[in-house]
Amino acid sequence: MKTKKSLLQRYAASPYMVWSVLFVIAPLLFVIYYAFTDRNGTFSFNNFSRMFSGETPKVFVISLAFAFVSTLICLIIAYPLAYSMIKTKKKTQNMLIMLFMLPMWMNFVLRTYAISFLLEDRGLINQLFTSIGLGQIKLINTSGAVIFGMIYNFLPYMLLPIYSVMSKMDKSLIEASEDLGCNRLHTLTKVILPLSIPGIVSGITMVFVPSVSTFYISQKLGPSDFTLIGDEIETEIKSAAGSYNYGSAISFVLMILIFICLIVMNKFSDEDAQGGMLV
Amino acid sequence: MTLRLLLKKRSLSLFMAAVVIFSCLMLVSCPEEEVDFEVTSETAAIDYSPYAGTTINVYNWGEYISDGSEGTVDVNKAFTKLTGIEVNYTNFSGNEDMYSKLKSGGISYDVIIPSDYMIERLISEGMLLKLNFNNIPNYKYISEEYRNLYFDSDNEYSVPYNVGMVGIIYNTEMVSSAPDSWSVLCDPALSDKILMFNNPRDAFAIAQFMLDIDINTQNADDWEKAKEWLMNQKNYVKSYVMDEVFNKMESGSAAVAPYYAGDFLSMYQNNDDLAFVYPKEGTNIFVDSACIPTSAKNKAAAELYINFLLDPNVALQNAQTICYASPNTAVVENEDYQNFLKELHPEANAILYPSFEELYPGKDVNDYYYRNLPQATLDKISTLWSELKIASTENSDSYIIYILCITAVILLAGVVVFLKVRKRRRINA
Numbered sequence: 001m002k003t004k005k006s007l008l009q010r011y012a013a014s015p016y017m018v019w020s021v022l023f024v025i026a027p028l029l030f031v032i033y034y035a036f037t038d039r040n041g042t043f044s045f046n047n048f049s050r051m052f053s054g055e056t057p058k059v060f061v062i063s064l065a066f067a068f069v070s071t072l073i074c075l076i077i078a079y080p081l082a083y084s085m086i087k088t089k090k091k092t093q094n095m096l097i098m099l100f101m102l103p104m105w106m107n108f109v110l111r112t113y114a115i116s117f118l119l120e121d122r123g124l125i126n127q128l129f130t131s132i133g134l135g136q137i138k139l140i141n142t143s144g145a146v147i148f149g150m151i152y153n154f155l156p157y158m159l160l161p162i163y164s165v166m167s168k169m170d171k172s173l174i175e176a177s178e179d180l181g182c183n184r185l186h187t188l189t190k191v192i193l194p195l196s197i198p199g200i201v202s203g204i205t206m207v208f209v210p211s212v213s214t215f216y217i218s219q220k221l222g223p224s225d226f227t228l229i230g231d232e233i234e235t236e237i238k239s240a241a242g243s244y245n246y247g248s249a250i251s252f253v254l255m256i257l258i259f260i261c262l263i264v265m266n267k268f269s270d271e272d273a274q275g276g277m278l279v
Numbered sequence: 280m281t282l283r284l285l286l287k288k289r290s291l292s293l294f295m296a297a298v299v300i301f302s303c304l305m306l307v308s309c310p311e312e313e314v315d316f317e318v319t320s321e322t323a324a325i326d327y328s329p330y331a332g333t334t335i336n337v338y339n340w341g342e343y344i345s346d347g348s349e350g351t352v353d354v355n356k357a358f359t360k361l362t363g364i365e366v367n368y369t370n371f372s373g374n375e376d377m378y379s380k381l382k383s384g385g386i387s388y389d390v391i392i393p394s395d396y397m398i399e400r401l402i403s404e405g406m407l408l409k410l411n412f413n414n415i416p417n418y419k420y421i422s423e424e425y426r427n428l429y430f431d432s433d434n435e436y437s438v439p440y441n442v443g444m445v446g447i448i449y450n451t452e453m454v455s456s457a458p459d460s461w462s463v464l465c466d467p468a469l470s471d472k473i474l475m476f477n478n479p480r481d482a483f484a485i486a487q488f489m490l491d492i493d494i495n496t497q498n499a500d501d502w503e504k505a506k507e508w509l510m511n512q513k514n515y516v517k518s519y520v521m522d523e524v525f526n527k528m529e530s531g532s533a534a535v536a537p538y539y540a541g542d543f544l545s546m547y548q549n550n551d552d553l554a555f556v557y558p559k560e561g562t563n564i565f566v567d568s569a570c571i572p573t574s575a576k577n578k579a580a581a582e583l584y585i586n587f588l589l590d591p592n593v594a595l596q597n598a599q600t601i602c603y604a605s606p607n608t609a610v611v612e613n614e615d616y617q618n619f620l621k622e623l624h625p626e627a628n629a630i631l632y633p634s635f636e637e638l639y640p641g642k643d644v645n646d647y648y649y650r651n652l653p654q655a656t657l658d659k660i661s662t663l664w665s666e667l668k669i670a671s672t673e674n675s676d677s678y679i680i681y682i683l684c685i686t687a688v689i690l691l692a693g694v695v696v697f698l699k700v701r702k703r704r705r706i707n708a
Contacts, residue, residue, distance in 0.1 A: 219518075225670060
């Protein structure tokens, strides 16, 4: 029997359709158009040949590597944290979640700026170190500071999906595995981990993608010779020559790279657990 | 509903009410301070009535006007109060920024305040309107020195707003002897304490002054040479900055930085260990002028606004807020202003208003202005600049990340292989 769709069902999605055409598909087409043209609007591959003849590939590698490492560290921090959080009382959980959300209410540029104040050579942390006799340590303008900045900014995006998947997990499954003779480690690896994979996958996506294309953090916290791909796009688009073409070409390649990374990751998660969700 | 819940809800609403009342009290207790301020009678006497109720769009650099913060006069509000013309005021962060916004044609601006070389470009591309100086009687206050400048030699398109020069700011506690040359910016002894402009034109200009190359050269090899100098300098640079220079210099995290003279005075207020010097090799001079683009919709009102900015009292407020040098003779000759400068820094007058002939005897001031460059040269600069930004230095520490990455990949691969092998064994068993 064919059910007739209600008016609401038919048109509820239309605002989003308009939105996505205007702000998702159209800009994407612009990026592709700019990437394959030169300043005068004629078709050319010059942007790409310039990209692969210079040092840009190195920047791509560095960006991917940094994003990879910071995502991994975020996961290592967030997973046990989420696990221990669901063991606490509901009230404490809400409190903890709130504490993790709190910094996100602040603008991320502001947060990064604040970190750079803390890490400065004469910043708060170094003042503390000198006062207890440890001497000044070079904190800012190092690769470590960039990783720290990324983790600080993106950790909540890893924690929240994992936590929400874990807290919705059916507790009776855990009890069952304990009844059937699994020790705690086995319960974790055989029951909880496979069940929480969707959370991990969306967490990784939500941290990895912004990390690859981030630009502000590296400028404020990184060393002078440190450029991520986001910085290069920014420099290119803001430069005196004022051309969007090269910047668009880099963005285009970056999008393809991210897409490949996500496909690979989804492949992994599908193999490990049926029902790993595609984000 | 249980009593407890009710209580909870009530206490919440009580709390909210308290917050609202408190914030209302805050608003009432600190009313906006009206600063005593009047324009000269000449400016006040103009008949503004034909334009009352209209709006002008003004596009200026960020923090480049007296805007009412910290007890200053809100110049735009004062203009609206006097004339009835609404001011829609927006900011840009750089000349190129402004240019691309203007070129895209999305918004029409009535007044823009770009720098010299950008005005040259806008004029050459026919993007500016000729001003009607009958509407700008206060132009008489503009110093002779800043009339007929190279980019507008017949004084048709622009009215100077602020002028300035780039110099070296250094921390006397960290730099042993007072520098007199740009070479301090690649002094190995100050390694990792040096800041540099994060903007290609200003950064390249320093290298070009060092190498005695024309800052407006169109020869690609000259730009390559300047890049080589910057590449070498990069080994000693802590970071490339624009606005962050304030915090880093004031806190003593960096020892030396090139920046604009006016901004040095602001920094000096927060750290009196700082000092300023004009390097002997030469330095960039800039003039930011008010212009009216061809897309303007309210030209006469825009001219009245420019005239208002030139009013001695308004210009004084702006000069005291922005701390840049003013091309307005009425400001420079004002005794209050001179006292204000003395309070800022004992040598503020010499820093803001140096005599070019004494600083750089025998040089042509026109060589120290940026010029508009052809597209090919701009492209060259932009390529060289991004190469410079990407290049690694001798003391790079990003190799750590590769090591971390490789370890992580190996570990992950190990885990995956282990799991696979175990799975297969179990299936076989």
